[in-house]
Amino acid sequence: DQQVKQNSPSLSVQEGRISILNCDYTNSMFDYFLWYKKYPAEGPTFLISISSIKDKNEDGRFTVFLNKSAKHLSLHIVPSQPGDSAVYFCAASDENTSGTYKYIFGTGTRLKVLA
Amino acid sequence: DAGITQSPRYKITETGRQVTLMCHQTWSHSYMFWYRQDLGHGLRLIYYSAAADITDKGEVPDGYVVSRSKTENFPLTLESATRSQTSVYFCASSDVVGELFFGEGSRLTVL
Numbered sequence: 001d002q003q004v005k006q007n008s009p010s011l012s013v014q015e016g017r018i019s020i021l022n023c024d025y026t027n028s029m030f031d032y033f034l035w036y037k038k039y040p041a042e043g044p045t046f047l048i049s050i051s052s053i054k055d056k057n058e059d060g061r062f063t064v065f066l067n068k069s070a071k072h073l074s075l076h077i078v079p080s081q082p083g084d085s086a087v088y089f090c091a092a093s094d095e096n097t098s099g100t101y102k103y104i105f106g107t108g109t110r111l112k113v114l115a
Numbered sequence: 116d117a118g119i120t121q122s123p124r125y126k127i128t129e130t131g132r133q134v135t136l137m138c139h140q141t142w143s144h145s146y147m148f149w150y151r152q153d154l155g156h157g158l159r160l161i162y163y164s165a166a167a168d169i170t171d172k173g174e175v176p177d178g179y180v181v182s183r184s185k186t187e188n189f190p191l192t193l194e195s196a197t198r199s200q201t202s203v204y205f206c207a208s209s210d211v212v213g214e215l216f217f218g219e220g221s222r223l224t225v226l
Contacts, residue, residue: 006157032212043205043217044158089158093212100165101212102173103148107157 003027004092006106014114019077021109023090026071032093034103035064035075037086044089048075080113087111118142121206121218129226134193136221138206144216146209147189149173149181151202152220158205164189196225 005024013019021035031052036044050057050064050073057064063076077084091105119140128134138147149161150173160173162181170181178200180192189208193200203222207215 034215036215036217041220043207043219044215045217046214049214091158091215096171098171100163100169100171101146102160102163102171103207103209103215104160104174105150105158107155 001026002107003094004090004104004106006090006109008109009107010110010112012112012114013080015082016079019080019084019111019113021075021077021088021090021111023073023075023106024071025073025092027092027094028068028071030092030094033064033066033073034091034093035062036089036091036105037084038089038108039086047088082113082115085111085113119206119208119216119218121204121221123221124219125222127224127226128196130197131195134196134223136191136204136206136223138189138191138218140187140208140216142208142210142216143186144208144210145186146211147183148207148209148215149179149189149191150205150207151175152205153202161191161204193223198225201225
């Protein structure tokens with residue numbers, strides 16, 4: 001049962017336009033969310049994160065929005081560049097009863113930015 | 116060099132063989148994780164460790180064994196490899212709740 005879902009496997013966007021990647025989760029106890037970018041044959045690299053006490057976090061061209069009531073977060077990339085073409089994963093932090101944390105990832109969305 | 120390294124980067128083995136994937140980090144991060152990446156499934160958590168000698172199951176732990184006797188190492192063992200374990204395996208580390216740092220991955224093929 002997938003706790004973190006990215007329902008769009010792929011997305012194509014023109015260079016200079018906005019890219020919006022979506023992520024839904026089912027566990028209301030998730031309290032920290034991250035976005036990662038992955039190029040082929042490389043490990044995922046961190047992009048941006050957001051705590052559940054916030055609804056927005058911005059870092060340059062990247063903004064993450066969190067809607068806790070809808071259990072939904074989105075990553076906005078403005079303006080999109082060809083170098084942004086990659087697979088994007090959202091992840092959520094889950095605290096166990098023992099007080100340890102683990103990170104659950106979504107299935108990923110492949111973004112293609114067209115020049 | 117500082118960072119997180121995985122070995123081997125590529126491995127081909129046969130069904131039933133034992134395989135160990137190594138992971139080493141130099142940051143002294145308390146947390147370490149093993150994920151597998153498969154088409155259509157994204158990154159799925161296999162096992163994780165909050166500290167030396169503390170390990171816990173993730174989403175898909177069956178067929179895998181881990182140990183963490185030292186903070187910097189977190190090996191993943193497939194005791195009897197199956198074709199369904201053909202995948203790309205990623206190790207990651209973090210310092211409590213925060214950014215996860217990933218290795219470059221180990222591509223395993225089980226024939």
